[in-house]
Amino acid sequence: MQRRTILTGTALGVAGAALGLTRPAGARAGQPARGLLAVRGVTVIDAARGVRRDQTVLIRDDRILDADSAQRVPVPPGTRVVDGRGKYLIPGLADMHTHATGIDDTDPELYVVNGVTTTREMSGGAEARSWQRQVAAGERLGPRWTVGSKIIDGTPSLWEGIDTDNDLHIAVADPAQARAAVRQEHAAGAAFIKTYTRLSRTAFLAVAEECRRLGLPFLGHVPDFVELTEASDRGLRTVEHLFGIWYDTSADEQRLRRAVAAVPIGPGEYNGWFNRMHPLEYAAACTYDRRRAERVFRRVARNGTYVTPTLVLHETNDLPEQIDRHDPRNRYFSADMIGFWDWAVDNLYLPGRTPARIAESRELFRRRLSLTADLAAAGVPLMTGTDLGTSYLMPGFSLHDELALLVRAGLKPLEALGAATLNPARYLRRSDQGVVARGALADLVLLDADPLHDIRNTARIDSVVVRGRLLDRAARVHLLADIEARVKQPSATPATYRGCACHGPARAVV
Structure with missing residues (x-):
């Protein structure tokens, strides 16, 4: 049976460029580029500390640099900012x-x-x-x-x-x-x-x-x-x-x-x-x-x-x-x-x-x-x-x-x-x-609706941060479309199963 490899090797680089996931020369595929990412004005929810509103979460590479009230976490110039107002941030x-x-x-x-x-x-x-x-x-x-x-x-x-x-x-x-x-x-x-x-x-x-x-x-x-x-x-x-x-x-x-x-x-x-x-x-x-x-x-x-x-x-x-x-x-x-x-x-x-x-x-x-x-x-x-x-x-x-x-x-x-x-x-x-806390791994999920109101809202995903790398709404849509197209490719040999x-x-x- 023909395997359908998704986004490996050269394919990842091509797809990454198409999804806006380009990286500087010398960086490896799937790894975050150097620089800062901030999710600002978001409601943070984790099981350790419950609900914290109007937070800014600042990320560098694969770590959370800070996570606190928006007034207490400055966002340095040149930071990529994600507007978290009206959204909910949970751990991966x-x-x-x-x-x-x-x-x-x-x-x-x-x-x-x-x-x-x-x-x-x-x-x-x-x-x-x-x-x-x-x-x-x-x-x-x-x-x-x-x-x-x-x-x-x-x-x-x-x-x-x-x-x-x-x-x-x-x-x-x-x-x-x-x-x-x-x-x-x-x-x-x-x-x-x-x-x-x-x-x-x-x-x-x-x-x-x-x-x-x-x-x-x-x-x-x-x-x-x-x-x-x-x-x-x-x-x-x-x-x-x-x-x-x-x-x-x-x-x-x-x-x-x-x-x-x-x-x-x-x-x-x-x-x-x-x-x-x-x-x-x-x-x-x-x-x-x-x-x-x-x-x-x-x-x-x-x-x-x-x-x-x-x-x-x-x-x-x-x-x-x-x-x-x-x-x-x-x-x-x-x-x-x-x-x-x-x-x-x-x-x-x-x-x-x-x-x-x-x-x-x-x-x-x-x-x-x-x-x-x-x-x-x-x-x-x-x-x-x-x-x-x-x-x-x-x-x-x-x-x-x-x-x-x-x-x-x-x-x-x-x-x-x-x-x-x-x-x-x-x-x-x-x-x-x-957890969503200073020093924690930057694996996060940004939701469009409150999961504490309805747990099914965990599936209403705006963006995902994995190892510090942002997969935003547009990138998620393109990636799902790519997967859908690839699995429709016919197998070289029909398969039976056990x-x-x-x-x-x-x-x-x-």
């Missing part, structure tokens, strides 16, 4: 659960044009590492990327037959193999280790111990055979998705755990795992004990464990009948990408959806929203993530959908913004990120 957004799809090569630019300036890659493939290098070298526009390990799963692994080249997962049968996998990925430069669904308890504990020895974070799915509280106690840094949370909070926990352990799952049985686990997950959700849950969640919060709910993923999995296959945002994706999404929905999501199963799934998603609110109320830090790679989830665009679902779940808009800005920065141990319904990238077979 973070998508903390992504997977490079391997079909459209457009993710970096789509993230940035949507105000997503930080991403975390959860399956450590070559695609994301390539994007990370290109962005860091200034060869293309893109977010700051944190790239993890290959997925460490048990054996048989849900990835067998899907990741046929073994470039995205490692299956381990025992603690020795688990420790070796951690060492291998650490040596390869992984920023963290990703644990997965069918990892045995002994192998999981070995991963935890080896990561502790190496000083390497580990995070991911709570395996079927491990309690949430034990995973958190052992140092699991973030819990990805809500699947593994119900059992610790169920009044019928022990019976359900025995049932989960007895479920036979063969190699590569993604759809089988969902189908066989659904009755048990539904039973656990229906026996949710709020007092028990509060004790569990406060323990998780004390341990400093984060949760990435990925509500957009759960909505897609639980309610595939509601997927909008005619979403106008689809124009930014190739026929191959849309083809994979449709293939997955028709072959993996919809078969076997009886009226009873649909009714249960609706109730389960309603309970997931309530569960998310309970986690936040107990002090568990939440982060936004989309699980890009799942059908009809889109780089950048779906992060705004996730914010809307967090508010629908019961979070206040400022709390939802914190999940997309301040909490990811704290997770990354970056005091200079996720892949998992969620949690991982589509793989094109040509």
